[in-house]
Amino acid sequence: MNKIKKLIIILLFAIISIIIILLLFIKQQNKDEYSNKIENKEAVKEVFEQENMIHKIDTNRQYFYVKECIEKYKQYATEIYNMDGLNDYQRQISFTQIKSLIPEFVINDLGINNNNIIEKLGLPDCIIRIDNIYVSKQTINQKEYIQKTNINAYIVEGIIINPTNGQIIKNNYKLIAVLDELNERFLIIPQEYMESKGISVEEGKSLRIFENEEIEDFQYNGFYTEEKSELDMAKEYFNLTKYYTLYDIDYLYNKMSEEYRNKRFGNIETYRKYIKDNYNELQSSTVQKYLVNNNNGITQYVIKDQYENLYIFDAKSILDFTIKLDTYTIEEEKFKTTYENSNSQQKVQMNIDKFFQMINRQDYQTSYNVLDEQFRMNKLKSKDNFDSIMKNRLFKYNIINFVDYKDLGSNTYSYTIKLTDLTKQKNNEISMNIIMQLKEGTDFVMSFSFN
Secondary structure (H helix, E strand, O other): OHHHHHHHHHHHHHHHHHHHHHHHHHHHHHHHHHHHHHHHHHHHHHHHHHHOEOEEOOOHHHHHHHHHHHHHHHHHHHHHHOOOOOOHHHHHHHHHHHHOOOOHHHHHHHOOOOOOHHHHHOOOOOEEEEEEEEEEEEEEEEOOEEEEEEEEEEEEEEEEEEEEOOEEEEEEEEEEEEEEOOOOEEEEEOHHHHHHOOOOOOOOOEOOOOOOOOOOOOOOOEOOOOOOOHHHHHHHHHHHHHHHHHHOHHHHHHOOOHHHHHHHOOOHHHHHHHHHHOHHHHHHOOEEEEEEEEEOOEEEEEEEEOOOOEEEEEEEEOOEEEEEOOOOOOOOHHHHHHHHOOOHHHHHHHHHHHHHHHHHOOOHHHHHHOEOHHHHHHHHOOHHHHHHHHHHHOOOOEEEEEEEEEEEEOOEEEEEEEEEEOOOOOOOOEEEEEEEEEOOOOOEEEEEEEO
16 A cells, blocks of 8 residues: 555656646747747848848939939929919829829828828929939838838939029928839839938938838839940930039039149139130030040049030949049049150140140130240230130130141250131131140140241
8 A cells, every 4th residue: 555655656746747847848948939039020120121221322224213203203293383274184184193103101191182282292393403312122021021022212312403583592302212113113202201200311221111012003103214324324424514504503613523623723713704604615515425434443434525625524433423624634644654655746745735625625724824934924924815815816626736846955846736626617727836845744834826
């Protein structure tokens, strides 16, 4: 009997021990499962942040996509502002067009209707200058896994330019263009919504603003995808330069490096005068030749127009560029190397070409500075006199023909040249004699006379 009791006690103890072990095991399993869930959530969150990370656009294609969408938005906005002469049907079409570009959640959140659409959306009615474009890949979280989509959110920062009553009024502007690049559809999230939700743009941060896998077709919200070449981007920078000579000269001046603009123009008033004096040619100029160089992360677009004027754009990234209008104000290493490896006659030709680049750009100050000091004092008397001679005796745009070269000794040379009119409006030739002394490096001084 005692043996049976002892056996029962042992069995009960064993059963209780097994139950305790099982309970501890289940508890640990639950704990591990909970930890895994937490870790998975953190992993999902990390993937989200990586996928949605904001960074600057890095292809020409992205820039032209976004530009096209903004231009369509601006077009529809302009129609809203000009509805006074439209009938009811036409007015309804205009409202439908602009609302087809605005996400439903924005319309609902801002309480947009036909009566308050201008006020609520802050529709742009003026020129939109695009300064920066950032992109964030949109992703969808479905049951704790990441579903990638073809949706990109492009955050645009720029300026609204309003030319009115002879003045240029500028205000900061931003929006988000959400593009479904597979289906070629887009939506616009306006600045008013961004501000109401406190949406800010910071590189390296995460932005997820669109929850759907694709953008619906609302008839008016399509855009056309087409590959863009380096020539397209070169022409774009060139056309932007022409456009802003009309509306935003300060912007162009500040797009030159401080060193270049100080050496070339000295101050913005001199640059304004240059624009005014050459306005017709600047507006009628077209791309005749172009060259693209890539060096140390900089893409350089070099354009020459029909007047042989140069436009040089050094781009670190899309829209992050500087402008130069010549190669002589700040000489590049390539020019210096070529010059050093040239003989005396070639150096004189290069310097004469440089001098007439200055003349053709109406850069009379720099061209005056390379003249021999005695020649300036004895023959020209003043810079104003030099300016008058260049404007009245030469063509506005000159083509150089090198005729006769002589070595006069002591690093001094003469060259007879003939000039013709680049624009072909005048048929005569101008004969000049250039006396030039070569100095250290690429420096030189010269004088001239008319034959």
